[in-house]
Amino acid sequence: MDNTTSQPTADQDHSAGHSHHESLVKGDLSFHDITEMVSRHTEKKTPLAWYVAFGLASSMAGLLLLSLAYQVWNGVGVWGNNQPVAWGWPIVNFVFWVGIGHAGTLISAILFLFRQKWRTSINRAAEAMTLFAVMCALIFPTFHVGRVWVIYWTLPIPNQMEMWPQFKSPLLWDVFAVSSYFIVSLVFWYVGLIPDLATIRDRSTTWLRKKVTGFFALGWTGANRHWRNYEKAYLLLAGLATPLVLSVHSVVSFDFAVSVIPGWHTTIFPPYFVAGAIFSGFAMVVTLMVVARKIYGLENVITMDVLEKMNIIILVTGTIVGFAYITEFFMAWYSQVEYEQYAFINRAFGPYAWAYWIMMTCNLISPQLFWFKKLRRSIPVMFALSIVVNIGMWFERFVITITSLHRDFLPSSWGYFEPTFIDVTTFIGSFGLFFTLFLLFLRFVPMVAMAEVKGVMPEADPHYYDEGDGRAAGTSVPFIQPAQEDPGRNEAGETRGGR
Amino acid sequence: MADSARSNSALGWLADPLASTADAAQRAYRFTSDRRAYLAPIAIGLALLLVSLVGLASNASQFFYSYFIGWISCLTIAVGGLFFLFFNHLTKASWSVVVRRVNEALVWAFPLLFVLGIPILFGMHDLYHWTHEELYVEGGPKYDEILAGKRGYLNTPFWIGRVVVYFALWIYLSYKLYVLSVRSDVEGGEGVPAKLRKVSAWGLPVTAVATAFASYDLLMSTDPHWFSTIFGIYFFIGGILAAVSLMVVLLASFQRVGGMLEGVVTKEHYHDLGKYMFGFTVFWAYIAFSQYMLIWYAGIPEETLFYKHRLMHGWEWHSAFLIIFHFIVPFLILLPRFTKRSIPTLSFMAVWLIVMHWFDMHWIAAPTQGAHHTFHWLDLTLGLGLFLIFAGTIVYRLSRHSLIPEKDPYLGDSLHFENV
Numbered sequence: 001m002d003n004t005t006s007q008p009t010a011d012q013d014h015s016a017g018h019s020h021h022e023s024l025v026k027g028d029l030s031f032h033d034i035t036e037m038v039s040r041h042t043e044k045k046t047p048l049a050w051y052v053a054f055g056l057a058s059s060m061a062g063l064l065l066l067s068l069a070y071q072v073w074n075g076v077g078v079w080g081n082n083q084p085v086a087w088g089w090p091i092v093n094f095v096f097w098v099g100i101g102h103a104g105t106l107i108s109a110i111l112f113l114f115r116q117k118w119r120t121s122i123n124r125a126a127e128a129m130t131l132f133a134v135m136c137a138l139i140f141p142t143f144h145v146g147r148v149w150v151i152y153w154t155l156p157i158p159n160q161m162e163m164w165p166q167f168k169s170p171l172l173w174d175v176f177a178v179s180s181y182f183i184v185s186l187v188f189w190y191v192g193l194i195p196d197l198a199t200i201r202d203r204s205t206t207w208l209r210k211k212v213t214g215f216f217a218l219g220w221t222g223a224n225r226h227w228r229n230y231e232k233a234y235l236l237l238a239g240l241a242t243p244l245v246l247s248v249h250s251v252v253s254f255d256f257a258v259s260v261i262p263g264w265h266t267t268i269f270p271p272y273f274v275a276g277a278i279f280s281g282f283a284m285v286v287t288l289m290v291v292a293r294k295i296y297g298l299e300n301v302i303t304m305d306v307l308e309k310m311n312i313i314i315l316v317t318g319t320i321v322g323f324a325y326i327t328e329f330f331m332a333w334y335s336q337v338e339y340e341q342y343a344f345i346n347r348a349f350g351p352y353a354w355a356y357w358i359m360m361t362c363n364l365i366s367p368q369l370f371w372f373k374k375l376r377r378s379i380p381v382m383f384a385l386s387i388v389v390n391i392g393m394w395f396e397r398f399v400i401t402i403t404s405l406h407r408d409f410l411p412s413s414w415g416y417f418e419p420t421f422i423d424v425t426t427f428i429g430s431f432g433l434f435f436t437l438f439l440l441f442l443r444f445v446p447m448v449a450m451a452e453v454k455g456v457m458p459e460a461d462p463h464y465y466d467e468g469d470g471r472a473a474g475t476s477v478p479f480i481q482p483a484q485e486d487p488g489r490n491e492a493g494e495t496r497g498g499r
Numbered sequence: 500m501a502d503s504a505r506s507n508s509a510l511g512w513l514a515d516p517l518a519s520t521a522d523a524a525q526r527a528y529r530f531t532s533d534r535r536a537y538l539a540p541i542a543i544g545l546a547l548l549l550v551s552l553v554g555l556a557s558n559a560s561q562f563f564y565s566y567f568i569g570w571i572s573c574l575t576i577a578v579g580g581l582f583f584l585f586f587n588h589l590t591k592a593s594w595s596v597v598v599r600r601v602n603e604a605l606v607w608a609f610p611l612l613f614v615l616g617i618p619i620l621f622g623m624h625d626l627y628h629w630t631h632e633e634l635y636v637e638g639g640p641k642y643d644e645i646l647a648g649k650r651g652y653l654n655t656p657f658w659i660g661r662v663v664v665y666f667a668l669w670i671y672l673s674y675k676l677y678v679l680s681v682r683s684d685v686e687g688g689e690g691v692p693a694k695l696r697k698v699s700a701w702g703l704p705v706t707a708v709a710t711a712f713a714s715y716d717l718l719m720s721t722d723p724h725w726f727s728t729i730f731g732i733y734f735f736i737g738g739i740l741a742a743v744s745l746m747v748v749l750l751a752s753f754q755r756v757g758g759m760l761e762g763v764v765t766k767e768h769y770h771d772l773g774k775y776m777f778g779f780t781v782f783w784a785y786i787a788f789s790q791y792m793l794i795w796y797a798g799i800p801e802e803t804l805f806y807k808h809r810l811m812h813g814w815e816w817h818s819a820f821l822i823i824f825h826f827i828v829p830f831l832i833l834l835p836r837f838t839k840r841s842i843p844t845l846s847f848m849a850v851w852l853i854v855m856h857w858f859d860m861h862w863i864a865a866p867t868q869g870a871h872h873t874f875h876w877l878d879l880t881l882g883l884g885l886f887l888i889f890a891g892t893i894v895y896r897l898s899r900h901s902l903i904p905e906k907d908p909y910l911g912d913s914l915h916f917e918n919v
Contacts, residue, residue, distance in 0.1 A: 115919075243781075250789065258796040265797050268728035270789040319704055327711065327728050334715070335726045336648040337801065371700075 024118055024456050027300035031454050034301065038196075038448045039203055041296055046443065049295075054439045060432020067426040068143055076146050078422045084408040085401075085417040090140040091255075092397040093427050096280070097137035097434075098178060098252055099273075099393060102245060103281025104130025105185045108192065109241035112234075118309055120452040121302045124196075125292065126285045127189040128445065132437040133284070134182045136430045141174070170254040177251035181244045188237045194220050194230065195451040249277040256400060262343035263404035266331065272324035276393060279317035279363070283389035286310050290383045292442065301448055308376050314389060315370040321396075322364025339409075347403045351416055355399050362392020513610045515896045516678060523685050524901035532757040537898060540891035547884030554877040563622025564868050565877035569885035570619065571718060571864065572857040574612050576745055576889075578710050579738030580605040581669065583775075584676055585706070588699040591692070594771055596913035597764050597903045601746050603680050604896040606673035611892055613666045615885065620659070625868070629653045629723040645724055653723060658716055665713045672702045680904050688906035710735050718860075721867040725805045729790045736786055740779035741856035744849035747772050749893065751846040753902070760902055766840045767916050773839025776852060780833060784826040808866045813873050817862050825855040857882055 025034070071078050081088040104127035111119040142151050154165055154175045165172045197213050198220035204210035220226055253273035256264040286307060293302040329348075332340040347356050366388050370376040407414045441447065458464055505518040521529055530536075555562040584602050587595045595602075623630045634643040635650060646653065675698045683691040711731030719730050727733075747769065753759045794802045809818050829848060838844045861882075865872055904910070 246785065250785075254793070254796075257793045260797050260799055265793065265799070266728045267730075267790045267793050268732070269793070271729065271732055271786065323704075323708065323711075324728075327731070331726050331728045334649055334652065335801070336645045 023458065024121070024303070024305070025301055025453060026303050029300055029457075031457070031459060034448075034450050034453055034457075035199055035203075037298060037301065038446045038450050039200055041442070042200060042444055042446060043203065043205075050439065050443060054436065054443075057432050057435035057439055060429055061436045062429075062432070063425050064139075064429025064433050067422050067429050068139070071143060071422060071426070072148055076144065078420060079426075080417060080419040080423050084410070084413050084415075085405045087401050087405060088417060089419050089423040089427060090144045092394065092401050093430060094137050094140040094144075095252055095397045095401075096394045097133045097140075097430065099249065099277035099280045099397075100284045100390070101130045101133035101137060101181075101185075101281065102249060102274070102277035103285045104128070105181070105188065105241050105245050106278055106281065107285070108188060109238040110245060112238045113242060116309075117456040118306050120449055120456050121298075121306055122285060122289055122310075122448075123452070124189075124192065124445075124449040125289060125441070125447050126281075127185065127192070128441045128447075129284060129288060129438060130185055130281070131182065131189060132434050132441075133281075134178065134185070135437070136434050138178065138182075139430060139433075140426075141171070170251065170258050173251045174255060177244075177248045181248040184237065184241050184244055188234075188241050191230070191233055191237060192449055192452070193445070194218055195222070196446045196449060198222065199450060200446060246274055249273045256404075261404050261408075262332075262337070262339040263328075263347065263400065266328055268324055268327055272321065275317045275320040275324070276363075276396060279314060279321055279367075280390055280393035282310050282314050282317070283386040283393070286314070286382055286386040287390070288438065290379055290386070292447065296442075296447065298448060301453060304377055307379075307382060308373075311370045311376040311382055311385075314386070315367050315376070318363055318367030318389065322360070325360065325364065343404055346407060347399060350403065350407075352399065352403045352406070355395050356403070359392055359395040359399050362388050363396060366392070513614065514892050515607065515899055516674060517681050517900070519899035520681065520685050520901065521899055525905055527763065528760070528901045528903050528905050530757075530898040530900075530902055531759055532753075532898070534898075536757065537891045537894035540887040540894070544884045544887030544889075544891060547880045547887070551877055551880045551884065554875075554880070558875075558877070559622070560625040560868065561872070561875050561877055562881070563619065563625045564865060564872075565875060565881040566885070567619055567622065567626055568857070568861045568864050568878065569882035570612070570615055572741070572860045572882065573608065573885055573889040574616075574717075575734060575738030575860065576741045576853075576856070577606060577608040577612060577673075577738075578669070578706075578713075578735060579740065579742035580608075580745075581673060581676075581706060582703075582710075582735060582739050583742055585699040585703045588676075588692070588695045589703065591696070591909075593909040593912035594768065594916040596907050596909050597760075598746060598750060598768055598772065599680070599907075600901065600903050601749050601893075601897065602742075603677045603904075604893045605742060605745065607677045607896060608889055608893065609666060609669045609673055611889070613670070615888070616662075616666075623655065626721055626864075627653075627658075627723070628867075629720060630655055649723075653720055658720075661712065661716055665709045665716075668705060668709050672698065672706060675702075680907075681900050683904060683906050684901045688904065688908055688910075691906075692908060707735075718863060721864050722805060724801060727790055727794070727802070727805075729786060733783075733786050733790060736779060736783050737856050737859055740776065740783055741853050743772055743775045743779065744852040744856075745890070745893075747776070747845055747849035748853070749890075749897075751842050751849075753897075755842065755846075763903060763914065765916075766842070767918050768913075769842055769845055770836075770839045770918050771916075773833060773845050773848075776845075776848065777830070777833040777839070780826060780829045780852070784830070787821075787826075809862065812871050814862075814866055817858075817873070821855075821859060821862055824851075825859060829855075853886075857886070 029037070079088055079090060081090070104123070107119050107126045108123040111123075142148055145151060145154070153163065154172065156165055156167075165175075194217060197217040201210055201213040201217045204213060250270035250273065253269035257266060257269035259265055289302055289310075290307065293299050329344050332344040335341075347353075366385055369381065369385065375381045402417050406417050454460060506512070507515050507518050551562065551565070554565070580602055584599070584606055586592075587599065587602070619626065628634075629646050629650075631641070633639055633641040634646050636642055637647075651657075676695060679691055679694055679698070711734075714731045714734035718734060719725065719727070750760070750764050750769075750772075754761065754764065791806065794806060808814065829852060832838055832844070832848055838848070861874075861878060865878075907913075
């Protein structure tokens with residue numbers, strides 16, 4: 001069934017009154033086209049390229065597994081962490097990944113509350129990416145505890161030893177903050193998936209596929225009552241997830257900021273970490289989406305306008321982060337506390353100056369290129385910059401962690417921190433896990449929220465069909481055609497998906 | 500009907516840079532109330548300032564503190580209004596078009612605030628401990644090593660220079676935003692949103708930097724040993740909350756008392772403004788909590804002293820009041836949907852939050868004059884007096900032009916806006 005032929009006329013008529021609103025979906029797509037474009041990637045025969053990519057990613061994930069096994073067998077000493085740099089790469093990687101894991105829920109929850117309809121084309125993938133990034137993040141503290149087999153001791157479970165976690169420690173708050181964030185993000189992602197899973201179920205041609213997707217679709221029929229409950233649940237979850245997005249990285253910043261270590265203890269940390277997290281998370285979404293939209297032919301859904309908006313957010317958050325660096329520097333001087341002053345001068349001009357200036361260049365200076373419309377709408381530029389940003393954000397955490405620790409209050413223990421081979425393989429391996437999970441997502445889950453995209457298309461307007469007595473404006477062809485016999489891929493599946 | 504908006508006379512420029520365009524405005528959008536709407540608050544405000552002069556004679560130090568607290572409250576509201584205007588332009592918000600003129604009238608408060616700031620120069624010695632010369636006499640009994648260390652930044656000429664630069668910037672940007680928009684009422688609105696967006700784009704980061712440093716210079720340095728990197732955010736977030744609240748108060752009084760803008764500004768717009776009030780209430784609490792939490796937990800004496808002063812000699816009640824009535828109560832009241840859509844409730848909360856913003860500024864500045872000082876009658880007369888003059892001139896500007904940017908291309912969307 002194809003509505004596209006009769007659509008352009010209707011489209012023009014309806015957009016006449018709102019000429020300044022650019023449509024979010026390009027290329028005169030119908031609801032059915034959206035379903036088709038997105039669903040087919042979960043239904044078609046797996047392409048060879050996917051297997052190649054998956055093989056590569058899972059080998060890297062294997063490297064992670066090997067590194068962790070080696071670390072568990074030999075102990076935390078295989079990493080570069082040592083006094084005074086007791087927190088080395090593992091915490092850097094943890095904060096790096098948690099930061100990336102901020103974009104998805106921000107896009108789905110906060111942008112939803114702000115009625116930013118352009119979010120619909122990327123929220124699904126961004127949320128998936130968020131979940132995977134948080135998983136990667138959790139690996140590092142989990143293994144850093146040393147005896148990973150008793151990691152459940154971090155939870156306040158009553159036990160015969162009368163042993164409780166240290167509630168005064170921000171590290172414990174992290175356990176609560178990150179795990180609540182993960183759970184709420186997962187539930188939010190899943191709730192959003194339900195209508196699309198039903199679409200996939202209705203399109204299924206095999207028994208197994210129908211059963212599996214049917215199980216997860218929770219008996220969704222697209223009934224009015226279902227939509228009503230769904231939208232209420234979605235709004236409530238968005239409201240709950242919004243403070244969580246802010247709280248997670250605020251609590252992560254507390255890991256550093258509640259201490260008395262110069263360079264760590266500064267009050268701007270919570271909002272500045274949140275801005276940095278959004279910055280890196282959006283950059284990762286751009287990296288992934290630029291590739292995915294090309295490979296999966298979704299350029300008309302994940303449009304250049306959407307990417308441009310992402311890039312503007314990268315520009316804004318990058319500038320906020322950069323200004324926070326400058327504020328810290330100024331305030332260290334203004335405070336007249338000699339240790340603070342030393343910490344910052346050492347950062348910028350000491351043995352790790354190279355890392356500091358990489359951070360400054362990548363995070364503050366390079367995003368300024370996005371002031372130019374031409375550059376923020378250029379695929380190669382945004383792809384390169386999004387990677388530069390994440391390099392910069394990794395270095396930010398490196399600078400914060402290492403430079404403040406490597407010269408502590410006891411000059412006799414000063415030294416130059418260097419990571420070990422296992423540090424490097426663990427970190428590279430975490431990318432393997434991330435990409436493995438993301439590839440599985442692309443293969444098995446509708447990567448764009450079809451129902452939500454349909455909801456922001458002009459056809460979703462209740463008055464869209466007003467003209468022409470229920471017929472397409474200007475033609476005598478009925479716009480809504482009667483359902484056909486074929487139960488597999490018919491209009492019924494479409495109206496269920498749409499809203 | 501004039502086909503272009505002329506500039507105002509040199510003196511009137513302080514209150515409004517443009518000559519009145521009210522005659523050109525459509526009837527439905529015209530200010531129809533009489534002159535008392537702005538003359539009364541300005542007159543009462545001036546009277547209160549005159550009464551306060553008695554206090555200047557008897558207790559000059561207290562006068563300057565009270566004056567400064569009133570002035571900085573109005574200034575932060577204007578800064579907050581400027582940010583709110585930037586955000587709306589940059590995000591191409593269409594819902595806010597019908598409430599935008601009130602916001603624009605609000606930001607042209609900077610020239611007046613600049614003039615009203617001049618008396619503070621005479622109270623520098625009372626307000627700013629770092630201006631005392633004896634602190635810098637090496638070997639002297641009052642020599643202060645820390646303040647001597649930052650004298651390169653905290654010294655009167657440089658301080659005045661910086662404040663002038665901040666005001667120049669704020670005035671320039673608000674001039675651009677105000678004049679471009681008001682002129683469009685007469686000259687047509689095509690292409691104006693793009694121009695406004697352009698100004699906002701470079702204006703936002705520059706204003707953010709200026710505002711952060713203004714917060715250190717004007718407010719944080721009243722306690723010159725103390726420092727907090729988050730202070731700039733605290734300063735602006737309280738201001739933006741009060742600015743949105745002031746917009747609600749002005750709009751509600753125009754509609755309910757003046758009978759203007761009927762059917763133009765609807766419940767839907769109040770609902771959105773209410774959401775911002777709620778959001779910024781929470782954001783203020785987040786920033787205030789972050790600052791307190793980190794300083795309390797680390798327990799470094801040079802930082803904790805700030806809170807120690809606010810937790811003794813009666814100030815602990817102020818601190819508790821701030822938490823309860825600047826956060827908990829507004830949070831609970833503004834959370835449900837119906838309170839944001841009830842104009843009486845929302846206006847009450849808006850007045851409440853403006854008072855709490857002043858209370859917050861008082862909580863920061865007043866203890867620096869000595870921990871035993873809490874409230875003084877001058878706080879009321881000067882705080883209210885300055886605020887009435889500040890608010891009265893906003894109404895004055897609004898009376899001279901259309902109450903909404905009536906030729907804005909997005910106006911249709913804004914008029915039909917509904918919360919979904």
